[in-house]
Amino acid sequence: MKENTPNDETSLFTKKVSRRNMLKTAGVGGVGVVIGASGFGGLLNLSDSKANGQTNDVVPFYGANQAGITTEAQDNLYFAALEVTTDNKSDLIQLFKDWTEAAAQMTAGKLVGEASLNTSMPPKDTGEAKELSPSNLTITFGVGPTLFTKNGKDRFGLKSKKPAELKDLPKFPLDALEDSWSGGDICIQACADDLQVAFHAVRNLVRIGRGKTIIHWAQTGFQRTKQADSQKTTPRNLFGFKDGTANPDKKNSSEMNEHVWVKAGDGPDWLVGGSYMVVRRIQMYIEVWDRTILKEQENTFGRHRDSGAPLGMKNEFDKVDLEAKDKNGNRIIPEDSHMSLSRGDGKAKILRRPYSYADGMDPKTGSLNAGLLFICYQRNPSKQFVPIQERLAKNDKLNEYIIHRGSAVFACLPGVKKGGYIGESLFR
Amino acid sequence: MKKTKASLAVLLSTSLLFGCSQEKEEVKPADKNAKETSASASALDDVSSEYREYAIGEIEEFVKATEEFTTAVTSGDIEKAKEVYAPARMHYERAEPIAEVFGDLDPKIDARKGDVKDEEWGGYHRIEMGLWEENTTKGYEEYANQLMSDVNLLRAKVETVEVTPDLLITGAVDLLNEVSTSKVTGEEDRYSHTDLYDxxxxxxxxxxxxxxxTPALKEKDEKLVTEIQQRFDDVYSLLEKHKEGNGYTSYTDLKESEVKELSQAIDALAEPLSQIGIVTEES
Known part of the structure; x- marks a missing residue:
């Protein structure tokens, strides 16, 4: 990384740890030992340089839209939904400013805050991502409906800015939602090709927010790593099926503009360039699925398991013909298959960005506690996710093997320019 | 009781270590350091000696309360013993940064089942088990006598403790770490469920x-002082809800959500409190 050049070392030294500061802190409590023992080389180890050489795995933090939405999905996720405990608006704004600064540093592969030599204080950065590459870390912030109003109260004078679309999803049939896995005033989605880097990001942001926010729920997620799948084929879910084949093209900006990014006129202007995130924590009945015969599994998804091809076809990306019939006149892809119902008439599209989770054992049943943290992005949940999920909840064959335990909707804030802060358009 | 005793040696020998390191110190302007920091260092020394008085005062109260407790046990007054158990311990818990400096005495006084070998286990929690689990004082007289003599020994030894600014700075957060790791989980007083007193x-x-x-902190970072004060107020107002008569409600009566709320309030307080080391810096 750039800190490795001699010039940068010098400038870093003068900037981050002035000699005067160093002497000031050296006088009390034995801090001087650090300097005496390790000299300036040791000092520089305290600087914010983390990784060596790798600069090709940085996703820019600043931009018109937040990263982590149309960014190619990284290998790991750490997701946290927070509750805001402060009732002071300026505290909240300061928090977003502090978060913005820390997020910009961490996504660039740097440590949080300036290095301090005062060993009588805890380090500003928690340290577990030191030496690690940026790992394509993205940090995406969103605000939930309860940030605006909670128990009928206009908490921060933001009620008039609440978009009509930012509301709890309607109750779908078979929903078994638990409060402990639902909702949240703020969300932080950290994605990285290294779980430790993602965890470090959320942990440090939560630490910065301590006293102003508390964790409401949090979930780690994974998918096959790029290393394990160098061909970068469509990932498989924990039922062994390829999922997400028909996602809109993230690289096609007109598709993204049509389906993902909120436009002027969609709602309040502050959210233009943002996107609505729907999160569903979907538990999978792993053991039940494992004893299901292959034909039934394939009819459930509407795809062949091994190739990922639509039933009756050869290859994953072969054209899907939902109407195709076999010689007995039955549909080859069952109408109640997951693929068939997800598509519907094909008009409503969402950008899916799901991650699997595995949380050990369910202590109640002794089963594997695993499933999918389904995350999707869209311009308008009630025209996009909601009709799709209504179809799925009513008829999806997959419902025998899954259950929705958590649900949340967040308005992911527009991107930020250098010098600005995430949420500025909302709080201004 | 403190879970690890590793930091003990450090606390005791801080001044010794510092002395050594200064000799090895190669950074030239060491003298200048000494001058620059002398003012705040002496202010911190005053604070340290004030704290020493406070802690010794608490230990003195602890001796008296332990007398009352152990007398109740040896005389078979089970109700009295139960009544004074939790309030007596509070003196020890307040002065814990100092009390637990004595790595030999702390486990004798305050070990919980499993902290030490069963045959070595005595002290407050051993008697607690007798009182609440077995509802008796019988067979616990010896433990009471031993406890009293250990507490008297603590009172004598505490005079020798050197209170350093480091001890204060780490002690404040350590106290809250104790809350986070054993009191808020109900593991401290697992028979009497009087964890909230501790x-x-x-x-x-x-x-x-x-x-x-606070005066030294105010000079460095006034906002930090306001923040810490606010968070102490938050913790106390939560605790207020769990007051019962002169004491506190049983841990077993706390709802899961209330435990979480208390735990998060301690985290919210301890985070800014961990910044008090800023007082060691020259402004």
Whole structure:
């Protein structure tokens, strides 16, 4: 990384740890030992340089839209939904400013805050991502409906800015939602090709927010790593099926503009360039699925398991013909298959960005506690996710093997320019 | 009881270590350091000696309360013993940064089942088990006598403790760490479920250190002082809800959500409190 050049070392030294500061802190409590023992080389180890050489795995933090939405999905996720405990608006704004600064540093592969030599204080950065590459870390912030109003109260004078679309999803049939896995005033989605880097990001942001926010729920997620799948084929879910084949093209900006990014006129202007995130924590009945015969599994998804091809076809990306019939006149892809119902008439599209989770054992049943943290992005949940999920909840064959335990909707804030802060358009 | 005793040696020998390191110190302007920091260092020394008085005062109260407790046990007055158990412990818990400096005495007085070998286990929690689990004082007279003599020994030894600014700075957060790792989980007083008494005492002990450091802190970072004060207020107003008569409600009566709320309030307080080391910097 750039800190490795001699010039940068010098400038870093003068900037981050002035000699005067160093002497000031050296006088009390034995801090001087650090300097005496390790000299300036040791000092520089305290600087914010983390990784060596790798600069090709940085996703820019600043931009018109937040990263982590149309960014190619990284290998790991750490997701946290927070509750805001402060009732002071300026505290909240300061928090977003502090978060913005820390997020910009961490996504660039740097440590949080300036290095301090005062060993009588805890380090500003928690340290577990030191030496690690940026790992394509993205940090995406969103605000939930309860940030605006909670128990009928206009908490921060933001009620008039609440978009009509930012509301709890309607109750779908078979929903078994638990409060402990639902909702949240703020969300932080950290994605990285290294779980430790993602965890470090959320942990440090939560630490910065301590006293102003508390964790409401949090979930780690994974998918096959790029290393394990160098061909970068469509990932498989924990039922062994390829999922997400028909996602809109993230690289096609007109598709993204049509389906993902909120436009002027969609709602309040502050959210233009943002996107609505729907999160569903979907538990999978792993053991039940494992004893299901292959034909039934394939009819459930509407795809062949091994190739990922639509039933009756050869290859994953072969054209899907939902109407195709076999010689007995039955549909080859069952109408109640997951693929068939997800598509519907094909008009409503969402950008899916799901991650699997595995949380050990369910202590109640002794089963594997695993499933999918389904995350999707869209311009308008009630025209996009909601009709799709209504179809799925009513008829999806997959419902025998899954259950929705958590649900949340967040308005992911527009991107930020250098010098600005995430949420500025909302709080201004 | 403190879970690890590793930091003990450090606390005791801080001044010794510092002395050594200064000799090895190669950074030239060492003299200048000494001058620059002398003012704040002496202010911190004053704070340290004030804290020493406070802690010794608590230990003195602890001796008296332990007398009452152990007498009740040896005379078979089970109701009295139960009544004075939790309030007596509060003095110890307030002064814990100092009390637990004595790595030999702390486990004798305050070990919980499993902290030490069963055959070595005595002290408050051993008797607690007798009182609440077995509902008896019979067979616990010896433990009471031993406890009393250990506590008397603690009172004598505590005079020798050197209170350093480091001890204060780490002590304040350590007290809250005690709350986070054993009181808030209900593992401290697992038979009597009087964990909230210990909880409160630890918070009060931390607050005392904060109060003593407040003038020095204000000079460095006034906002930090406001923040810490606010968070102490938040913790106390939560604890207020769990007051019952002169004491506190049983841990077993706390709802899961209330435990979480208390735990998160301690985290919210301890985070800014961990910044008090800023007082060691010259402004």
């Amino acid at each position: 909880f409160v005492a630890n918070v009060e002990g931390a607050e005392k250190i904060y109060e003593l450091l």
